[in-house]
Amino acid sequence: MIRLTGVELRRLIARRLTVIGVGGVLIITALLLFAVWRDAQPMSAAEQRQNQIYLEEAQKDWKLNGAQYQKDCEAQYQSQPDPKPSLKEFCPGPPTIDQFGKPEVVFAELMPDLLQGVSYLLVGIAFLVGASFVGAEFSSGAIGNWLTFEPRRMRVYGSKLLGGAIGFVPVAVVVVAFLTLGAFVIVDQLGNTASTTGKVWGDLNETSGRIVLMTAVGAALGGVVGVLLRHTAAAIGLVMGYLILIEGVFGSFLTKAQPWLVRLNFDAFIGHGATYWVQQCESSGGSYSCTSVEKHVSFEHGAWYLGITAVALVVLGALVFRRRDVN
Amino acid sequence: MPDLAIRTQALRKTYRTRRGKRVVAVQGLDLEVPIGGVHGFLGPNGSGKTTTIRMLLGLVRADAGTMTVFDQVVPDRLPDIVGRVGAIVESPKFFPAFSGRKNLELLADAIGAPRQRVGEVLAETSLNDRGKDKFKSYSLGMKQRLAIAATLLKEPDLLIFDEPTNGLDPAGIREIRETMRYLGQQGRTVLVSSHILAEVEQVADTVSIIGHGRLLASGTVAEVIGGSGKPTVKVALDTAAGEHAANQERATSILTSAGLSVRAEGKYLFVDGAEHSADVTRRLAQQELYVSELIPVRAGLESVFLELTADEGLGGQQ
Numbered sequence: 001m002i003r004l005t006g007v008e009l010r011r012l013i014a015r016r017l018t019v020i021g022v023g024g025v026l027i028i029t030a031l032l033l034f035a036v037w038r039d040a041q042p043m044s045a046a047e048q049r050q051n052q053i054y055l056e057e058a059q060k061d062w063k064l065n066g067a068q069y070q071k072d073c074e075a076q077y078q079s080q081p082d083p084k085p086s087l088k089e090f091c092p093g094p095p096t097i098d099q100f101g102k103p104e105v106v107f108a109e110l111m112p113d114l115l116q117g118v119s120y121l122l123v124g125i126a127f128l129v130g131a132s133f134v135g136a137e138f139s140s141g142a143i144g145n146w147l148t149f150e151p152r153r154m155r156v157y158g159s160k161l162l163g164g165a166i167g168f169v170p171v172a173v174v175v176v177a178f179l180t181l182g183a184f185v186i187v188d189q190l191g192n193t194a195s196t197t198g199k200v201w202g203d204l205n206e207t208s209g210r211i212v213l214m215t216a217v218g219a220a221l222g223g224v225v226g227v228l229l230r231h232t233a234a235a236i237g238l239v240m241g242y243l244i245l246i247e248g249v250f251g252s253f254l255t256k257a258q259p260w261l262v263r264l265n266f267d268a269f270i271g272h273g274a275t276y277w278v279q280q281c282e283s284s285g286g287s288y289s290c291t292s293v294e295k296h297v298s299f300e301h302g303a304w305y306l307g308i309t310a311v312a313l314v315v316l317g318a319l320v321f322r323r324r325d326v327n
Numbered sequence: 328m329p330d331l332a333i334r335t336q337a338l339r340k341t342y343r344t345r346r347g348k349r350v351v352a353v354q355g356l357d358l359e360v361p362i363g364g365v366h367g368f369l370g371p372n373g374s375g376k377t378t379t380i381r382m383l384l385g386l387v388r389a390d391a392g393t394m395t396v397f398d399q400v401v402p403d404r405l406p407d408i409v410g411r412v413g414a415i416v417e418s419p420k421f422f423p424a425f426s427g428r429k430n431l432e433l434l435a436d437a438i439g440a441p442r443q444r445v446g447e448v449l450a451e452t453s454l455n456d457r458g459k460d461k462f463k464s465y466s467l468g469m470k471q472r473l474a475i476a477a478t479l480l481k482e483p484d485l486l487i488f489d490e491p492t493n494g495l496d497p498a499g500i501r502e503i504r505e506t507m508r509y510l511g512q513q514g515r516t517v518l519v520s521s522h523i524l525a526e527v528e529q530v531a532d533t534v535s536i537i538g539h540g541r542l543l544a545s546g547t548v549a550e551v552i553g554g555s556g557k558p559t560v561k562v563a564l565d566t567a568a569g570e571h572a573a574n575q576e577r578a579t580s581i582l583t584s585a586g587l588s589v590r591a592e593g594k595y596l597f598v599d600g601a602e603h604s605a606d607v608t609r610r611l612a613q614q615e616l617y618v619s620e621l622i623p624v625r626a627g628l629e630s631v632f633l634e635l636t637a638d639e640g641l642g643g644q645q
């Protein structure tokens with residue numbers, strides 16, 4: 001099994017799609033860093049002058065109507081749903097310069113979003129490469145020849161999934177490290193990294209670890225789908241169709257179903273909890289009103305959901321591959 | 328009971344097509360392949376040869392029956408004997424975007440064969456200068472040779488070739504035939520399936536003929552041919568056009584009364600059972616009938632094969 005996994009790993013690395021996929025991920029990561037750099041640029045002199053003008057206008061306006069604004073804001077504050085932000089946050093009073101122009105880029109705030117973005121990318125590419133890694137063997141018929149050399153199907157199956165998963169671990173590690181270090185260097189120069197406490201680093205490390213894990217799982221599940229559908233294109237089509245129809249269309253119509261869809265659980269697992277919005281409508285005395293209510297999916301919920309789904313798929317693939325006639 | 332390389336008993340396989348139709352591919356096949364030498368596995372298209380081979384290799388699951396390879400029950404004990412069995416099923420299939428060498432290296436690694444074997448088997452199959460090219464750029468003959476090279480990685484005792492000469496040119500066919508003969512002479516067992524008789528007849532020591540997924544005949548080539556009797560000759564009479572029919576009739580009755588079987592087909596008479604073809608000429612000449620053409624018809628596996636499988640149609644169907 002170890003030997004077979006090693007062979008699969010070598011095959012994975014030798015494949016062109018693997019090289020293209022990994023290269024693509026690295027390029028997109030570099031582009032992300034470029035975007036961070038652009039965002040963190042200090043304002044040009046012209047932008048600063050423009051902001052100064054806006055500020056002066058706003059201050060003039062505040063002098064005339066400020067008292068009224070404050071009163072309205074406080075009234076509105078009372079009707080906010082709990083938990084309320086502090087009054088100071090909700091009604092910040094007279095305009096100041098930092099309300100205009102760009103906010104400062106803060107590393108501790110930026111990183112969770114960046115990591116979440118790169119997690120979709122990594123898991124998506126790992127899935128795709130994994131699906132092709134196994135699906136192409138079926139569509140080319142090479143699997144039949146392979147099985148005349150190693151007829152123990154469960155070993156063959158296991159080694160393919162493991163090979164894909166292990167192969168993507170270093171890819172994910174490198175990409176996440178590259179992104180984190182790159183962003184840190186950029187923000188350190190142009191923004192704020194002072195708020196990056198030990199706790200923040202700890203959270204970032206955990207998130208990164210979960211991304212690496214999910215990338216490996218994504219590659220393995222790609223392999224499972226490759227086994228089930230026996231064709232790369234079919235596997236990709238199925239996943240696209242699922243994402244668009246079930247996660248996209250269905251999820252947005254039936255917002256309550258979101259905790260049972262992959263996307264939200266994935267977010268909850270990677271980001272240690274996730275929120276979503278549900279439309280709650282009620283009709284009282286002939287009037288029909290809807291409000292969006294924020295809901296939470298816990299990390300544990302996401303972890304269990306993903307774990308059970310992944311295991312179920314792997315077992316299903318094993319059962320199918322074990323008995324299936326190979327041409 | 329002689330030692331057998333392969334033995335199947337009451338082997339059955341029914342495929343279910345997507346539309347839910349059932350196709351009986353193999354129905355109760357009892358096959359015995361002795362150890363050593365080349366065994367021809369013959370049957371018309373769709374008679375279940377490939378299916379049988381796939382079942383032996385564990386690629387397809389049998390519905391019923393038992394199979395052994397070197398006395399090991401397969402597919403259960405396949406892991407024990409797979410190192411002794413090399414197989415090419417239908418067309419050779421490798422990873423198309425990898426070179427021939429890379430493909431062999433992966434296989435060698437998978438079975439733990441030393442890497443240097445790859446160079447050796449490439450040389451043995453005269454592929455060393457194309458080893459670096461992608462598999463998909465290979466000609467059919469090269470693909471076939473690569474497949475043979477792959478089986479040699481294992482140094483197998485049993486080689487299974489499923490229609491190995493399909494699509495090859497005469498030189499390629501001859502090469503494969505010589506390879507098989509050579510392997511057989513080395514004491515290995517070669518099972519070669521084919522629907523073309525001539526191909527197998529020249530190299531096979533023993534044959535099995537199947538049709539409709541059942542065994543029709545088996546034994547040494549001589550035994551199987553022996554079953555159909557003496558050679559046939561094709562005779563044309565030297566006769567004026569107007570008397571042709573009458574003379575053919577006379578000739579037929581002369582030969583039939585001498586104990587030969589005769590059947591007319593156009594201007595020829597096909598005569599079975601003559602010990603020597605000269606007998607035919609002599610008997611006719613005694614009655615003043617002269618022969619303008621006398622051609623021995625190849626009495627070989629071919630006629631036996633055609634006879635045995637005549638009512639098999641295309642085989643396979645229920």
Ligand SMILES: Nc1ncnc2c1ncn2[C@@H]1O[C@H](COP(=O)(O)OP(=O)(O)OP(=O)(O)O)[C@@H](O)[C@H]1O
Nearest residue numbers: 342350352371372373374375376377378522643644
């Ligand atoms: N995967 C499959 N699904 C459904 N039917 C199949 C499948 N493979 C083979 N068959 C059917 O089983 C029968 C036997 O096919 P098989 O390929 O074993 O014949 P064969 O003797 O190898 O023929 P050929 O000389 O043409 O290679 C045929 O009727 C064929 O259509």
Ligand SMILES: [Mg+2]
Nearest residue numbers: 376377489490
């Ligand atoms: Mg066939």
